[in-house]
Amino acid sequence: MKPVKVGVLGLGTVGGGTINVLRRNATEISRRAGRDILVTHASARDLDKKRICNTEGIILTTDPLDIINNPEIDIIVELIGGESLAKDLVLIAIANGKHVVTANKALIALHGNEIFAQAKQKGVMVAFEAAVAGGIPIIKALREGLSANCIESLAGIINGTGNFILTEMRDKGRDFADVLSEAQALGYAEADPTFDVEGIDAAHKLTILASIAFGIPLQFEKIFTEGITNISREDVSYAEELGYIIKHLGIARKTANGIELRVHPTLIPHRRLIANVDGVKNAVLVHGDAVGDTLYYGAGAGSEPTASAVVADIIDVVRALTTDPENHVPHLAFQANAIADIPILNADAIETAYYLRLNVQDKTGVLAEVTRILAEHSISIEAFIQKGPQQNDSSLPIIMLTQITLEKQMNAAIKSIEALDTVVGTVNRIRVENLG
Amino acid sequence: MKPVKVGVLGLGTVGGGTINVLRRNATEISRRAGRDILVTHASARDLDKKRICNTEGIILTTDPLDIINNPEIDIIVELIGGESLAKDLVLIAIANGKHVVTANKALIALHGNEIFAQAKQKGVMVAFEAAVAGGIPIIKALREGLSANCIESLAGIINGTGNFILTEMRDKGRDFADVLSEAQALGYAEADPTFDVEGIDAAHKLTILASIAFGIPLQFEKIFTEGITNISREDVSYAEELGYIIKHLGIARKTANGIELRVHPTLIPHRRLIANVDGVKNAVLVHGDAVGDTLYYGAGAGSEPTASAVVADIIDVVRALTTDPENHVPHLAFQANAIADIPILNADAIETAYYLRLNVQDKTGVLAEVTRILAEHSISIEAFIQKGPQQNDSSLPIIMLTQITLEKQMNAAIKSIEALDTVVGTVNRIRVENLG
Numbered sequence: 090m091k092p093v094k095v096g097v098l099g100l101g102t103v104g105g106g107t108i109n110v111l112r113r114n115a116t117e118i119s120r121r122a123g124r125d126i127l128v129t130h131a132s133a134r135d136l137d138k139k140r141i142c143n144t145e146g147i148i149l150t151t152d153p154l155d156i157i158n159n160p161e162i163d164i165i166v167e168l169i170g171g172e173s174l175a176k177d178l179v180l181i182a183i184a185n186g187k188h189v190v191t192a193n194k195a196l197i198a199l200h201g202n203e204i205f206a207q208a209k210q211k212g213v214m215v216a217f218e219a220a221v222a223g224g225i226p227i228i229k230a231l232r233e234g235l236s237a238n239c240i241e242s243l244a245g246i247i248n249g250t251g252n253f254i255l256t257e258m259r260d261k262g263r264d265f266a267d268v269l270s271e272a273q274a275l276g277y278a279e280a281d282p283t284f285d286v287e288g289i290d291a292a293h294k295l296t297i298l299a300s301i302a303f304g305i306p307l308q309f310e311k312i313f314t315e316g317i318t319n320i321s322r323e324d325v326s327y328a329e330e331l332g333y334i335i336k337h338l339g340i341a342r343k344t345a346n347g348i349e350l351r352v353h354p355t356l357i358p359h360r361r362l363i364a365n366v367d368g369v370k371n372a373v374l375v376h377g378d379a380v381g382d383t384l385y386y387g388a389g390a391g392s393e394p395t396a397s398a399v400v401a402d403i404i405d406v407v408r409a410l411t412t413d414p415e416n417h418v419p420h421l422a423f424q425a426n427a428i429a430d431i432p433i434l435n436a437d438a439i440e441t442a443y444y445l446r447l448n449v450q451d452k453t454g455v456l457a458e459v460t461r462i463l464a465e466h467s468i469s470i471e472a473f474i475q476k477g478p479q480q481n482d483s484s485l486p487i488i489m490l491t492q493i494t495l496e497k498q499m500n501a502a503i504k505s506i507e508a509l510d511t512v513v514g515t516v517n518r519i520r521v522e523n524l525g
Numbered sequence: 526m527k528p529v530k531v532g533v534l535g536l537g538t539v540g541g542g543t544i545n546v547l548r549r550n551a552t553e554i555s556r557r558a559g560r561d562i563l564v565t566h567a568s569a570r571d572l573d574k575k576r577i578c579n580t581e582g583i584i585l586t587t588d589p590l591d592i593i594n595n596p597e598i599d600i601i602v603e604l605i606g607g608e609s610l611a612k613d614l615v616l617i618a619i620a621n622g623k624h625v626v627t628a629n630k631a632l633i634a635l636h637g638n639e640i641f642a643q644a645k646q647k648g649v650m651v652a653f654e655a656a657v658a659g660g661i662p663i664i665k666a667l668r669e670g671l672s673a674n675c676i677e678s679l680a681g682i683i684n685g686t687g688n689f690i691l692t693e694m695r696d697k698g699r700d701f702a703d704v705l706s707e708a709q710a711l712g713y714a715e716a717d718p719t720f721d722v723e724g725i726d727a728a729h730k731l732t733i734l735a736s737i738a739f740g741i742p743l744q745f746e747k748i749f750t751e752g753i754t755n756i757s758r759e760d761v762s763y764a765e766e767l768g769y770i771i772k773h774l775g776i777a778r779k780t781a782n783g784i785e786l787r788v789h790p791t792l793i794p795h796r797r798l799i800a801n802v803d804g805v806k807n808a809v810l811v812h813g814d815a816v817g818d819t820l821y822y823g824a825g826a827g828s829e830p831t832a833s834a835v836v837a838d839i840i841d842v843v844r845a846l847t848t849d850p851e852n853h854v855p856h857l858a859f860q861a862n863a864i865a866d867i868p869i870l871n872a873d874a875i876e877t878a879y880y881l882r883l884n885v886q887d888k889t890g891v892l893a894e895v896t897r898i899l900a901e902h903s904i905s906i907e908a909f910i911q912k913g914p915q916q917n918d919s920s921l922p923i924i925m926l927t928q929i930t931l932e933k934q935m936n937a938a939i940k941s942i943e944a945l946d947t948v949v950g951t952v953n954r955i956r957v958e959n960l961g
Contacts (some may be wrong), residue, residue, distance in 0.1 A: 120740055120863035121672050148687050215599045220671070224816035226670025234654075234662025236557050237546050237836030304556055362801060362822060380660035380823060380833035384797060387819035396815035400673030412848045414560070427556035430696045437861070 092125035093407050093454035097147075098178060099168035100133040103192050103219070104397075105141035105398045106392030107166060113142065114400075119293035122404045132155045143391065157182045164406055166399060167191040169276040176200045180458060183207045183215070188410075190402040192219035192395055198293035201307040203298075205420040216402035221294040222247055222371040224394030225387040226401065230299045231375060231424035238377025239407050240302040244524055247294040249369035249389040250278045251317050251337040255354075256367040259325050259334065263307040265318060277369060288352040289338065295339035298373070299350055300368035302341060303431060304423030308350075311433040315353035324446060327488045331472055333444075334364040335519065347432035349439050356444050356490075356521040363524060374524060420522035437497040442471070442521035445491065447506065448484040448513040454488065455511040462509075466502040468494045490521060528561035529843050532592035533583075534614060535604035537570040539628050539655070541577035542828030543602060543835045548579065550836075558840045563647045566592045577828065578679065588757040593618045600842055602835060604628040612636045612816055619643045619651070624846075628655035628831055634729035637736075637743040641856040648850035652838035657730040658807040660830030661823040662837065667737045668858040674813025676738040679779040680791075680960055683730040685805035685825040686721035687753050687773040692803040693791075695761050695770065699753060710866060713805060723752035724773065724788040731775035734809070736775060739867060744786075747869040751789035760882060760955060763924045764792050769880075770800040771955065783868035783892055785875050792926075792957040799960060800878050810960060815893035848937055873933040878907065878957035881927065883948040884920040891947045892923065898945075902938040904930045920949040926957060 095111075097104050102522065108128055111118065119125045130142060132153040132262065137469045150156065157165055165182040169175055172195045182189050183204070191197065197204070197217050208215045218228045221246065229242070246252050250272060257268040257497060272278035284290045296309040316489050317337050333356035357364040362384055366372040371389025376382050388394035409417055419425060449455045456475070463470060472490040479486060491499075503516045531547075533540050539855045544564055548556065555561050555642075560567045567580060568589040586592065593614060603617040608631045609675050615632065619640070627633065633640070633653050651693055654664045658681065667676070682688050686708060693704040694854055705722065708714035711931035732745040754775050764771050769792035780784040793800040798820055802808040807825025812818050845853055855861060885891045892911070899906060909927040915922060939952045 106815075114673060114675055117675050117740075118673065120859045120865075123855070123860045123863075145672060156584035224813075225819055226666050230662050230821075233841060234665045234837055235833065236549060236840045237554065237833045239550055239553050253554050282857045304553075324546050347831060354784045360801075362798060365796075365798060365801060376832060377660075378550070379542075379829040379836070381827075381830055383661055383821070385666075385819070385821060388817050391817075393815040393819055397673045399670065400815070401670055408854060408911070411852050416844050418844060419557070419559075423556045424559045427559075429556075451808060472593070 090124040092100045092127045093164065093247040093410070094127055094129045094162050095164045095166060095342040096130040096162040096494040097128055097166045097168060098132050098156065099170070100131055100140055101168065102392045103395045103399065106396030107168065108142040110393060110396045110400050118400065118404065122407050128401060130159060132156055135314070153163065153178050153394055156182070157185060157187070158257050159230070162187065163192060163410065164403060167193060168401065172196050172199055178397045179204055180207060182214055183211050184264065186213060188213045188280065188406045189215045190399055190406060191215065191217050194220040194290070194293040194297065198309045200295040200309055205425070208420065209425050210329065212394055213504050214406050214409055214417055215420055216406055219350055219395045219398035220375060221297050222500060223387065223389040223391060224370060224397040225373065225389065226398065227385050228301060230385055232299065233418060235278040235375060235377050235383070236422070238379045239441060241376045241378055242361065243298055243302055243373060243375045244338050244340045244522065245298065246317045246363065246371050247339050247365050247372035247389065248291040248337060249371060250282070251291070252366070253277050254286070255317060255320070255335055255337060255368045256500060258320070259329065260440050262322055264322050265320060265411065286318055288314040290437065291337065291339045295350060295352055297340060298339070299341035299348065302430055303343060303348060304421070304427060305348065305431050306428055308433060311350060311370055313351040313436040313439065314393070317354050319517065322519065327446065328444065330474065331358060331490060332359055333521070335361050336364065338522070340522065344434070346438065347434045349434050351439060354519050356519055357524055361524050364525055387490060396460045420444045437500070441496070443491045443495045443499055444519040444521050445489045446517040447487050449487055450513065451483065451485050452512045453491065454513055458488070458509055458511065459506055462502050462505045463491070468502055469497060477508065526560040528563045528597050529600065530537060530563055530565045531600045531602060531839060532566040532595065532598040533564050533602045534589045534592060534605060535606070536567055536576055536578065537604065538577070538761055538828045539831045539835065540567070541875060542602040542832030543604065544578040544580065544837050546829060546832045550851040554836065554840065558843050560838060560843065561576045562843060566595060566598060568592055589614050590617070593621060593623070599846065600621065600624045601837060602839065608632050608635055615640055616643060618671060619647050622647055624649045624842045625651045626835055626842060627651065627653050628835055630656040630726070630729040633731040634743055635805050641861070644856065650842050650845055650853055651856055652842055654838045655834035658809060659823070659825040660833040661807060661821050661825065662807065662834065663734070663809045663821045664737060666821055667734065669854060671811060671813050671816060672858070674815045676814045677814055678910070679733065679734055679738055679811045680774050680776045680799065680839060680958065681809035682772055682799065682802050682807050683809065683825065684721050684724045684727040684773060685777050685807060686718070688802070689713050689805045690722070691753060691756070691771055691773060694756070694758055695765065698756050698758055698762065701756060718915050724750040727773065727775045727788045730786055731777060731786060734775070734786065735777035735849070737858040739779060739784060740857070740863060740865055741784065741867050742864055742867060747786060749872040749875065750788040751956050753790050756790050756952065759771055760953065763882065763910065763936065764880065766910065767926060768795055769793060769957070770851050772800065774958070776958065780870070782874065783870045785870050787875060790955050792955055793960055794909060797960050810812065866906055873936070875932040876929055878929045878930070879927045879935055880957050881925045882953040883923050885923050886947045886949060887914065888947055894945055894947065895923070895942055898938055898941045899927070902934040904934060904938055
């Protein structure tokens, strides 16, 4: 069979990696795909820049439209990132009847509904395995591997930068700000780390995972998102004392009332496999009603791990080139006409357990007041540590683990506790998930 | 679209689970597959037996041929197990132009080459996700999710019974025989545990994984297989002291000289994720040249976890019903004409590190003799423990970790060490893999 012609938009880390992998593993890939896959064209903003890949034999251009409008090209690989230009380019490619592979999570999370509707109309595939958890084939696992299941919940470490920071804080007893600076120096964190440390990147990915797991539209705006910037090394150390490890998780869970979608720091029992996923690695735990718990682990970012997912998507698309579009695997795992508008719960309605840390004055009766407030809000305490006075501070830290309660009750209880004269400053709360 | 009609052969644990999952999740499955999937016929040896599934509306027969020869049925699901009858039935089903889904690892490992050749000729799919690691979509991950990679190695805990036994030995300091009896009482181990504890079941699964990873023919007979029956609780405890956990692994590794295929107990550094996969759970670690390490974890057996994989395969086949056979995902990941006969190394040529335990008489110079023999065979020692005399025994245990060496050298060294007058009994050897 004649080679499939691929045009790559963007020659940065992932674009360069994609070309490297396609070149190095050309024989292996063609043994699998049954035909050769050739990058014939590529675009980049600056053609004179030094690249990580060899572009010999590839026609280069600064104008992505040269590629998208080229009738010779079968598959467009969008690796320029960002959302507005990428969206325009992908929509034109689809209109031109081309299949699209992208690693762009923001694009899919924010504009996927529109993109997939257009793609369905034109009968083309848009594949995006690389958009979530880099090289881990989690989209394929959820969409195809677990297709027999009602997915009940999933929880993922889906931001490598955040996980690197939390791992360093725990292993070396360091402060957040200190580790962040190092991560920036190492190139793990951007100069503006907001996307990573505030959970926006993870929320993009969770949007995609939840849609595929439950057959709901992509709805980034409904995710409750909390970053890791308020986690102190004391929290990390108290959590450890209680038998927990703090991870920044994206969580999606089906409940009787609707779906919880949330990104926040989370205490996980230290014996859970996912609690031991360290450094820049990613992992996603998926619970299906038939299969039970499954976990997928690997590199969540990087040039070649991400390229691994991009190229796997290209091979999938190559295999589907002659398939009638009715039998394509649906973009979001469920048939477009079967996507269901299951309600997404707002933050108040989340049910979870909590770790609470507060500082109180060293007076008798303080603890009684705090526990009375919790009881009034039907919140049961599961574990409790009181520490002696800390350096430069006469107040005493109290750390508590609660049983599962409604976020609304917890908000009200915290408000009342913070209003006590004997409580110093604010109550620091971190959610706790058993994941067992 | 009209429903797809499925005939199930075998109504035991997996057959019953498959019918339960298809029934319970019918809506969810049809939302994904775009059409209904109906089990219309099923066969069982004894129709009066009490079943775990509701067979209402399903036409039952004791003769599988009634189903295989029924022109109404699109997909045959073979869940009777064993190899000879299953093989005959599957070959007739293929000859009849039916797609086949099976959970039968022995069938695929031993007769897969013939079955796939027939299937290819007839243009039908034979899907077998459930044959390896139960509900974990590892076949799909290797075959499609990692299709961009040259797979360099994989290592899996792919027998739940063996992992349960080793986990109990470690957690409770119990003996092998003692835990085996309990596993039999719990139904985790068969009355004849040979398949599980001697590694034959794991070797069947490794045969399949290796073929898909490297694009080689299925060749069960070339696997080096060693069981866990010689692992003592002392080994488990000494390993722990050295920072290792003992797991029964199936390992496939590409080297410059050929491919290593081996199943044996293995010391793994305790911090590795796979070292912490406990009880009856399975996990497979895959190293690809682009993606690096990825790991897949979940239930490796059981009614519904296995059914999860069977039903996912049915959905895959449903989607491929109208695809031209040239574009099916190849059965063994690589196109049939691209399967390569890469040499499989014999046991002598394996390269690995070793844990050695031997008992020596309490005399000076013994250790010097042992280390001299190792040095003569170019084997370096990495760690060493000498214990005091054990109860009821005047000899002293010596435990050593070696650096990576050739199995042939180690065999010769062990032979010489065992010939020493000062060494009591045999040298117990367990292979060590870093998996880092």
